[in-house]
Amino acid sequence: MARIVMKFGGTSMAGIERIRHVASLVRRETERGNQLAVVVSAMAGETDRLVQLCREAASLYDPREYDVVVASGEQVTSGLLAITLQGMGLNARSYMGWQLPIRASGHASALIDHIDADVLERVFGEGGIAVIPGFLGVTSEGDLATLGRGGSDTSAVALAAALKADRCDIYTDVDGVYTTDPRIVPRARKLALVTYEEMLELASVGAKVLQTRSVGLAMRYNMPLQVVSSFEDKPGTLIVGDDAIEDRNMERNVITGIAHDKNEAMVTLTGLPDAPGSVAAIFEPLAETGVNVDMIVQSVPRRGAPSVLTFTVPTASLAHSVAELQKVKETIGFDEIVTDTDVVKVSAVGVGMRSNAGIAAKMFKTLADRGINILAITTSEIKVSVLIPEEYMELAVRVLHTAYGLDAEDEE
Amino acid sequence: MARIVMKFGGTSMAGIERIRHVASLVRRETERGNQLAVVVSAMAGETDRLVQLCREAASLYDPREYDVVVASGEQVTSGLLAITLQGMGLNARSYMGWQLPIRASGHASALIDHIDADVLERVFGEGGIAVIPGFLGVTSEGDLATLGRGGSDTSAVALAAALKADRCDIYTDVDGVYTTDPRIVPRARKLALVTYEEMLELASVGAKVLQTRSVGLAMRYNMPLQVVSSFEDKPGTLIVGDDAIEDRNMERNVITGIAHDKNEAMVTLTGLPDAPGSVAAIFEPLAETGVNVDMIVQSVPRRGAPSVLTFTVPTASLAHSVAELQKVKETIGFDEIVTDTDVVKVSAVGVGMRSNAGIAAKMFKTLADRGINILAITTSEIKVSVLIPEEYMELAVRVLHTAYGLDAEDEE
Numbered sequence: 001m002a003r004i005v006m007k008f009g010g011t012s013m014a015g016i017e018r019i020r021h022v023a024s025l026v027r028r029e030t031e032r033g034n035q036l037a038v039v040v041s042a043m044a045g046e047t048d049r050l051v052q053l054c055r056e057a058a059s060l061y062d063p064r065e066y067d068v069v070v071a072s073g074e075q076v077t078s079g080l081l082a083i084t085l086q087g088m089g090l091n092a093r094s095y096m097g098w099q100l101p102i103r104a105s106g107h108a109s110a111l112i113d114h115i116d117a118d119v120l121e122r123v124f125g126e127g128g129i130a131v132i133p134g135f136l137g138v139t140s141e142g143d144l145a146t147l148g149r150g151g152s153d154t155s156a157v158a159l160a161a162a163l164k165a166d167r168c169d170i171y172t173d174v175d176g177v178y179t180t181d182p183r184i185v186p187r188a189r190k191l192a193l194v195t196y197e198e199m200l201e202l203a204s205v206g207a208k209v210l211q212t213r214s215v216g217l218a219m220r221y222n223m224p225l226q227v228v229s230s231f232e233d234k235p236g237t238l239i240v241g242d243d244a245i246e247d248r249n250m251e252r253n254v255i256t257g258i259a260h261d262k263n264e265a266m267v268t269l270t271g272l273p274d275a276p277g278s279v280a281a282i283f284e285p286l287a288e289t290g291v292n293v294d295m296i297v298q299s300v301p302r303r304g305a306p307s308v309l310t311f312t313v314p315t316a317s318l319a320h321s322v323a324e325l326q327k328v329k330e331t332i333g334f335d336e337i338v339t340d341t342d343v344v345k346v347s348a349v350g351v352g353m354r355s356n357a358g359i360a361a362k363m364f365k366t367l368a369d370r371g372i373n374i375l376a377i378t379t380s381e382i383k384v385s386v387l388i389p390e391e392y393m394e395l396a397v398r399v400l401h402t403a404y405g406l407d408a409e410d411e412e
Numbered sequence: 413m414a415r416i417v418m419k420f421g422g423t424s425m426a427g428i429e430r431i432r433h434v435a436s437l438v439r440r441e442t443e444r445g446n447q448l449a450v451v452v453s454a455m456a457g458e459t460d461r462l463v464q465l466c467r468e469a470a471s472l473y474d475p476r477e478y479d480v481v482v483a484s485g486e487q488v489t490s491g492l493l494a495i496t497l498q499g500m501g502l503n504a505r506s507y508m509g510w511q512l513p514i515r516a517s518g519h520a521s522a523l524i525d526h527i528d529a530d531v532l533e534r535v536f537g538e539g540g541i542a543v544i545p546g547f548l549g550v551t552s553e554g555d556l557a558t559l560g561r562g563g564s565d566t567s568a569v570a571l572a573a574a575l576k577a578d579r580c581d582i583y584t585d586v587d588g589v590y591t592t593d594p595r596i597v598p599r600a601r602k603l604a605l606v607t608y609e610e611m612l613e614l615a616s617v618g619a620k621v622l623q624t625r626s627v628g629l630a631m632r633y634n635m636p637l638q639v640v641s642s643f644e645d646k647p648g649t650l651i652v653g654d655d656a657i658e659d660r661n662m663e664r665n666v667i668t669g670i671a672h673d674k675n676e677a678m679v680t681l682t683g684l685p686d687a688p689g690s691v692a693a694i695f696e697p698l699a700e701t702g703v704n705v706d707m708i709v710q711s712v713p714r715r716g717a718p719s720v721l722t723f724t725v726p727t728a729s730l731a732h733s734v735a736e737l738q739k740v741k742e743t744i745g746f747d748e749i750v751t752d753t754d755v756v757k758v759s760a761v762g763v764g765m766r767s768n769a770g771i772a773a774k775m776f777k778t779l780a781d782r783g784i785n786i787l788a789i790t791t792s793e794i795k796v797s798v799l800i801p802e803e804y805m806e807l808a809v810r811v812l813h814t815a816y817g818l819d820a821e822d823e824e
Contacts, residue, residue: 016465016468016469019469020469050488053428053488053492054491054492054495056428057428057431057432057492057495057496057499058495058496058498058499059499060499061495061498061499062494062495062498062505064505065491065492065494065495065498065505065506066491066495067491068487068488068490068491068494068506068508069487069488069491069492069495071487072484072485072487072488073484075480075481075483075484075487076462076465076480076481076484078480079466079477079478079479079480079481080465080466080469080477080481082474082477082480083466083469083470083473083474083477083478083481084469084470086470086473086474086477087469087470087471087472087473093474093476093477094477094480096480096556098510099554099555142511143511144508
């Protein structure tokens with residue numbers, strides 16, 4: 001008997017037919033004698049619809065009320081899955097985040113503080129299946145909180161950790177983690193095994209299989225994660241610690257995968273005075289209101305002259321970021337705020353990179369050869385990322401996939 | 413300064429444009445210096461959609477999980493209205509039923525036990541506006557509960573009573589209470605004043621302006637109710653106690669209005685043995701599971717012979733009722749359960765009826781003259797109702813409206 005947290009994404013929950021299929025997957029695990037907590041996302045498209053409603057109601061909406069609105073999507077699917085499982089004769093019921101409770105801090109992109117396992121231990125003791133809306137928590141003030149887009153993965157991993165589960169299975173509409181997006185590169189290969197670290201970079205740069213935070217959390221608790229298809233019955237990708245897959249390193253490519261991320265917007269501030277603390281004064285209000293600033297490039301034409309500062313923020317935070325920047329414009333004294341959402345971040349990721357020089361150089365050369373202009377660059381121990389105009393996305397991903405030797409030999 | 417509970421129905425909340433209009437009506441009341449609690453329904457069609465999802469998930473769904481699913485509709489609109497009011501610079505926020513709390517018993521058609529006014533008194537003390545999802549409560553076990561279809565009216569009145577409000581204004585898509593459905597009878601007249609008792613009968617027989625329970629509750633607490641249009645700025649209908657409108661009795665018609673109700677299904681049990689307690693044994697399980705049995709007709713061909721029992725239940729309870737009846741079929745020993753949903757209940761209502769004979773006789777004759785077959789009859793002090801085949805609905809309402817002298821003189 002194993003204790004497993006199963007998580008189903010929005011495409012898996014899109015409509016009653018699919019929910020019925022999800023229920024059959026849950027039943028299969030029950031028949032294997034496993035204890036199950038099932039975490040569900042809202043139906044595909046539903047959260048977008050709810051977010052859009054909030055935006056239409058007011059361009060700068062109260063995150064607390066936003067949470068009240070968007071929390072409803074997962075509430076619906078958890079109730080429907082519980083009903084469907086009961087219809088199959090299984091002992092299932094739903095538990096809202098505020099009922100367990102799943103304690104969280106903040107709104108709209110809240111952080112999970114603590115999950116009380118008592119209720120669920122009692123459910124398991126009685127042979128029950130718990131269905132839990134992903135993405136939701138409750139603040140210490142007793143208000144609804146949501147974890148930010150894709151937060152259901154994080155809910156699932158946090159729950160698995162709190163329950164000391166044996167594994168957390170993420171059921172989704174892809175059958176595993178690939179070297180890159182197979183819709184862009186038909187010769188992309190499925191990876192059987194990935195380290196948390198690699199997955200973290202792949203996720204954070206847009207391989208949208210798993211949410212970054214969920215992978216970070218799994219790494220911290222050393223919780224084995226399995227990405228597996230809801231729709232096809234075949235092996236997925238297992239994500240584990242570096243130590244667990246040493247054997248395979250011999251065969252490893254230096255680069256594990258190429259990722260892309262369209263959810264970044266570029267912000268450029270012109271005429272920024274060369275005063276001490278002016279850059280800090282720009283990023284402080286953004287950080288305080290929870291905006292994740294990513295790539296930062298500053299060009300100072302000459303000492304003492306006004307400079308140009310470019311950085312990226314998540315597209316969803318752009319309006320909010322611009323509003324925050326407008327507030328400090330007078331005080332700091334820059335000229336203009338220019339924004340561009342037609343950009344994409346493309347990254348090469350791999351733990352093998354640590355011991356290899358020339359990875360970044362190869363990237364710049366490969367892109368330059370195709371006339372692709374690089375707007376910004378960031379690097380880490382295991383990845384190199386560039387910001388490029390969005391129109392070159394597919395081309396850039398394809399040529400890099402080939403350049404790093406990731407193309408499959410033949411169709412697999 | 414008055415304390416007012418404003419309630420907005422589904423059509424008033426259908427989409428951001430309409431929610432913005434609702435917000436402007438709330439602002440107007442604020443500008444008059446009134447303290448406001450605003451109760452909202454789900455967007456028109458949303459609850460139907462959610463109920464349908466539950467039905468598709470399992471034909472006999474767990475009411476507890478049903479509540480989890482359908483509660484989401486009001487949650488969404490309350491968050492959206494709070495956001496919109498904030499966008500207008502008003503100090504508003506939403507409070508879920510489980511946050512106040514609004515204590516309720518049961519599921520799917522829960523009853524409100526108690527509303528704690530402390531949180532809202534504090535909100536009013538700080539000059540705030542509270543937005544509250546209608547239709548929702550929380551059980552003593554801490555589970556979501558919904559009050560049954562149309563429950564938002566009941567939420568609003570219960571809240572008005574708990575807050576000792578001066579008035580409860582029900583904003584809806586009609587501009588008041590009419591002598592009958594104006595879509596069926598163009599010469600229907602709007603009533604300026606109706607008693608709770610009359611409204612109770614009009615509501616319970618299908619004048620869908622207000623939910624029955626809400627009127628009963630208003631009567632118990634003597635809470636003035638005002639039905640007013642969300643869309644047109646003109647006087648609505650005030651619903652008050654008998655005592656408050658004695659003056660107008662001189663001019664009153666004997667009949668105040670003609671109502672119809674399509675949400676009834678007819679159930680017929682054939683071959684029911686003439687044994688003591690067999691009728692009780694049929695209605696007991698229905699009552700215990702919360703089914704409201706309405707019109708009951710029993711025909712016994714002769715003493716000791718098996719009889720035919722006919723009664724009506726709300727269409728929504730039909731599947732459940734049949735399932736309950738199947739369980740006792742063996743024990744009681746009747747032959748068959750026949751159901752018919754193509755029926756409609758038509759009623760003539762008026763406090764003036766108390767002192768007038770011949771009201772029922774006029775009804776039967778008027779219908780008989782048009783060849784309309786009466787399937788069942790019930791009467792009360794202030795109404796006469798008949799069950800007829802649905803296809804005759806419009807005809808029956810029209811001829812009765814004329815027969816009781818309710819037609820407007822000229823177009824008003």
